[in-house]
Amino acid sequence: MGSENNFEMKVVTGEFGYVLQDVPHLTDYISDLQTFPNPLRFNPAYSVVKQYFVDMDDTVPQKVVVHKETPRGIHFRRAGPREKVYFSSDEVHACIVTCGGLCPGLNTVIREIVHSLDYMYGVDKVLGIDGGYRGFYSKNTINLTPKIVNDIHKRGGTILGTSRGGHDTIKIVDSIQDREINQAILLAQVYIIGGDGTLKGASVIYEEIRKRGLKVAVAGIPKTIDNDIPVIDKSFGFDTAVEEAQRAINAAHVEAESAENGIGVVKLMGRYSGFIAMYATLASRDVDCCLIPESPFYLEGKGGLFEYIEKRLKENGHMVIVIAEGAGQELLTAKHEQDASGNKLLQDVGLWISRKIKEHFSKQRKISITLKYIDPTYMIRAIPSNASDNVYCTLLAQSAVHGAMAGYTGFTSGLVNGRQTYIPFNRITERQNNVVITDRMWARLLSSTNQPSFLSAKEVDEFKKELEPPTPLLDDGRNGEDENSGNTDMNINEIKKSIMRSE
Numbered sequence: 001m002g003s004e005n006n007f008e009m010k011v012v013t014g015e016f017g018y019v020l021q022d023v024p025h026l027t028d029y030i031s032d033l034q035t036f037p038n039p040l041r042f043n044p045a046y047s048v049v050k051q052y053f054v055d056m057d058d059t060v061p062q063k064v065v066v067h068k069e070t071p072r073g074i075h076f077r078r079a080g081p082r083e084k085v086y087f088s089s090d091e092v093h094a095c096i097v098t099c100g101g102l103c104p105g106l107n108t109v110i111r112e113i114v115h116s117l118d119y120m121y122g123v124d125k126v127l128g129i130d131g132g133y134r135g136f137y138s139k140n141t142i143n144l145t146p147k148i149v150n151d152i153h154k155r156g157g158t159i160l161g162t163s164r165g166g167h168d169t170i171k172i173v174d175s176i177q178d179r180e181i182n183q184a185i186l187l188a189q190v191y192i193i194g195g196d197g198t199l200k201g202a203s204v205i206y207e208e209i210r211k212r213g214l215k216v217a218v219a220g221i222p223k224t225i226d227n228d229i230p231v232i233d234k235s236f237g238f239d240t241a242v243e244e245a246q247r248a249i250n251a252a253h254v255e256a257e258s259a260e261n262g263i264g265v266v267k268l269m270g271r272y273s274g275f276i277a278m279y280a281t282l283a284s285r286d287v288d289c290c291l292i293p294e295s296p297f298y299l300e301g302k303g304g305l306f307e308y309i310e311k312r313l314k315e316n317g318h319m320v321i322v323i324a325e326g327a328g329q330e331l332l333t334a335k336h337e338q339d340a341s342g343n344k345l346l347q348d349v350g351l352w353i354s355r356k357i358k359e360h361f362s363k364q365r366k367i368s369i370t371l372k373y374i375d376p377t378y379m380i381r382a383i384p385s386n387a388s389d390n391v392y393c394t395l396l397a398q399s400a401v402h403g404a405m406a407g408y409t410g411f412t413s414g415l416v417n418g419r420q421t422y423i424p425f426n427r428i429t430e431r432q433n434n435v436v437i438t439d440r441m442w443a444r445l446l447s448s449t450n451q452p453s454f455l456s457a458k459e460v461d462e463f464k465k466e467l468e469p470p471t472p473l474l475d476d477g478r479n480g481e482d483e484n485s486g487n488t489d490m491n492i493n494e495i496k497k498s499i500m501r502s503e
């Protein structure tokens with residue numbers, strides 16, 4: 001594996017600091033491509049829409065909080081149908097693959113790609129690749145028709161199956177190039193749905209396709225329940241996950257409230273990013289403490305978790321703790337295990353913290369506690385997407401289809417400041433989206449739970465120094481003022497290291 005990007009970013013600059021981070025197009029490496037009028041022109045549903053086709057010059061700014069003197073900054077190409085398409089309906093063979101962990105909404109995206117290709121563009125040859133990247137070369141495929149996928153959005157998981165590992169660029173591109181026996185069929189559009197790992201894989205597939213000069217568009221749809229993909233407003237399935245997490249938090253609260261000195265502990269997903277835990281906590285208001293990977297914590301002593309638990313039990317008689325699975329991993333014995341994709345395998349921090357709390361209070365003998373630990377992680381991930389995620393998935397899939405039909409490649413569709421855009425792979429894979437603990441959102445959380453920040457006065461001073469002069473408006477549009485948080489260039493590992501050092 002490896003995803004060295006050998007191709008230059010396509011960047012267009014304009015006046016007043018305008019920068020367009022454009023996505024590649026088939027015409028960048030194939031000349032004399034034939035174009036066709038977009039069949040949507042003749043579609044009664046769309047033909048009445050005033051300016052249905054997206055103007056080729058439309059772009060979406062990444063930076064929406066601006067000052068008088070602020071340069072216009074980075075923009076992305078606006079997604080949507082173009083007047084001309086680069087594939088004729090009967091020529092196109094498309095395929096769809098889902099990789100990585102499950103996420104609510106995968107089936108909705110698959111359904112909508114199939115429906116959009118067929119109903120909007122008349123493309124009816126769509127193959128589903130079975131079981132992630134390795135399905136390309138193990139040649140397990142299913143024919144996807146609008147009828148087959150019609151009801152799948154009501155089910156969790158992915159009808160195509162998924163896997164980790166198994167990415168072999170050459171074998172995958174070979175199989176894209178030539179599928180059927182005696183009948184060379186080029187899969188001309190490849191739709192890849194997955195997270196950071198998958199999109200790194202998609203990027204090298206695109207590069208190999210380009211090297212071979214194939215007329216194949218590679219389109220990604222970013223998937224991550226953890227919301228750890230940068231640039232985009234949020235990932236599909238995230239809303240559903242936050243909503244479903246409420247059920248576990250409610251149960252933990254009911255259990256805790258019903259016992260004397262009851263403590264409910266809920267573990268939520270979030271390998272490196274604590275967004276689900278943060279938003280679920282903010283939504284619930286029953287949570288007294290939220291622990292996430294980005295905010296190191298400690299148990300013993302002044303300002304520690306045990307002291308806070310004691311305080312809350314004395315004040316309120318019960319408490320609820322939400323912990324993201326990646327939180328506090330540095331406090332557990334390191335095991336250095338990896339999954340098939342090379343992701344670090346985490347230890348069960350929920351079990352660990354529950355044990356530590358029980359041990360503490362039984363040793364201390366002042367307060368007798370009743371602790372219930374709830375782990376709803378896989379139950380949350382396996383449900384179908386909610387209504388709002390369904391709409392979001394639909395738009396992401398439609399955008400991807402419009403983009404591929406228009407000849408764009410090496411891109412993912414994604415929502416930026418509420419508008420559908422095309423984002424080049426490297427912008428999506430270059431880093432991770434994390435909760436920034438010096439942003440307003442985390443401050444809101446701390447003030448809503450009243451939990452300790454686990455920072456000493458010295459550390460707070462250090463943060464303040466780091467923030468002076470005020471963080472400039474960053475080119476990816478996020479800064480300390482940003483409502484969505486999470487996408488600043490501040491390196492969270494640096495922050496963690498500085499906290500560890502000063503402990």
Ligand SMILES: Nc1ncnc2c1ncn2[C@@H]1O[C@H](COP(=O)(O)OP(=O)(O)O)[C@@H](O)[C@H]1O
Pocket residue numbers: 001002003099100101132133134163164165166167194195196197198199200201202204223340341343
């Ligand atoms: N750097 C990489 N280069 C190429 N393929 C990768 C890379 N990282 C992951 N992959 C492949 O992408 C797929 C999914 O990756 P994984 O990290 O498990 O999930 P996710 O895409 O959800 O982050 C796997 O098949 C894996 O082999």
Ligand SMILES: O=P(O)(O)OC[C@H]1O[C@](O)(COP(=O)(O)O)[C@@H](O)[C@@H]1O
Pocket residue numbers: 099100101102195196223224225226269270271325339346381
């Ligand atoms: O058991 P699995 O499939 O490895 O999944 C666990 C991991 O999957 C996640 O949902 C994220 O998965 P992705 O990287 O595939 O988006 C994490 O929250 C969790 O740590």
Ligand SMILES: [Mg+2]
Pocket residue numbers: 100195196197
């Ligand atoms: Mg991942």
